Amino acid sequence: MEASVTKGEFAALIGVSPGRVSQYLTEGKISQAALVGSGRNAKIRVEQAKADLRLTLDVSQRLGNGIDTLIDAGSQPVIVDGNAGGTVVPPPLQQSGIDYEIKQQKLEAARRANRNAAINEARERGQLMDTDAGRAEMTRVASALMDVFDGGLTDMATAIAAEFQLPQRDVKHILRKEFRKLRETAAKQMKTRAVSVPEYSEVVIEAEEADPAELA
Template identity: 60%
Template sequence: MEAAVSKGAFAALIGVSPGRVSQYLAEGKIAPASLQGSGRSAKIIVERAKADLRLTLDISQRLGNGIETRLDADDPEADAGTAAPQDAAPAREGRAPQPTGVEYEIKQQKLEQLRRANRNAAIADAEASGTLVETEASRAGMMRVATGMMLVFEGGLTDLANAVAAEFKVPQRDVLHLMRREFRKIRTAAAKQAAAEGAAMPETVETVLEADEISTVN
């Protein structure tokens, strides 16, 4: 007789929540023929239900739902409630058996694709919000800002010289000459200070990006 278990027990067998099993039933992913009884007391015929899910769930859904390799027909937990044979070899403590085969490789590749998509999405979000910027582009932008400010200040020296000359009744040419000489000293000192501060700064700043994590397939 085929083993039949409750919805909760079947959920534990395949590694999903009881609510997910109810969703499979409602969506027809587990066929009515895989049920024993009806209503709340209905039980799920294990191997039939697993066969249904192998047909109705694609790999990405199985990865996302955490079913992993528990839909295999030769799953040692398929016969719920039955004890293992006395002469069965005990499982190695602390280590779960590693699945192999083509299907497992496909699952691993699909999982890596999903992780890469999540990482790329996190990077795109960080770039859009300004959290992540290209170092060279940022440096070039700051240089343009600094150079523009210096040109504005230097270009305003003529107007300042005119104002000082008119106020103190001195030749405008002499005032402008003095201001330009002193401004060059200030500009040189500021450039040295900026260079020293820039040399002390790291090339990059570590940024932690939040990305949706996907469980590893065992």
């Protein structure tokens, strides 16, 4: 006798949702001849239902739903579990075939698109930046500050010379010499501190996970 299963078990056998099986029944893609009983408790004759689907579903639907190889004749033997009172147990789904590969490629493409969108959003928020560009910008800022301080030495020397009745040139020479020492000391301190600073700072970016069901 041909094995019969519940709608949920048949859905598992061919790799679709129970709702999709109900849709096939409503649309007549699975014929009444494939049903045992009626109503909510009706069961489905496995091979008859598969034969119906092979005739009523076109190739694009079968590939899109990932059931092309699962409704082939004899592709999924039905196991009867004697320990469970004769309950029909669908075997594990085999994730293989060109349809599975296509779905995996679509899923990976969707995940990549989500990751790129999350990265772009983080960059717009200021969470991410190009390290080389950031390093160059900080160098320009530091150099600009040094130029401002260096340019101010003349004004400071003039003010000190006028206040204490000293030659402006001598005061400026002393200030430049001391400022040079200060720059050298600061450079050494920054170099030492830079050793303990990691080149990159870890940022957690949450990307929306692609739903495989939406790619069917």
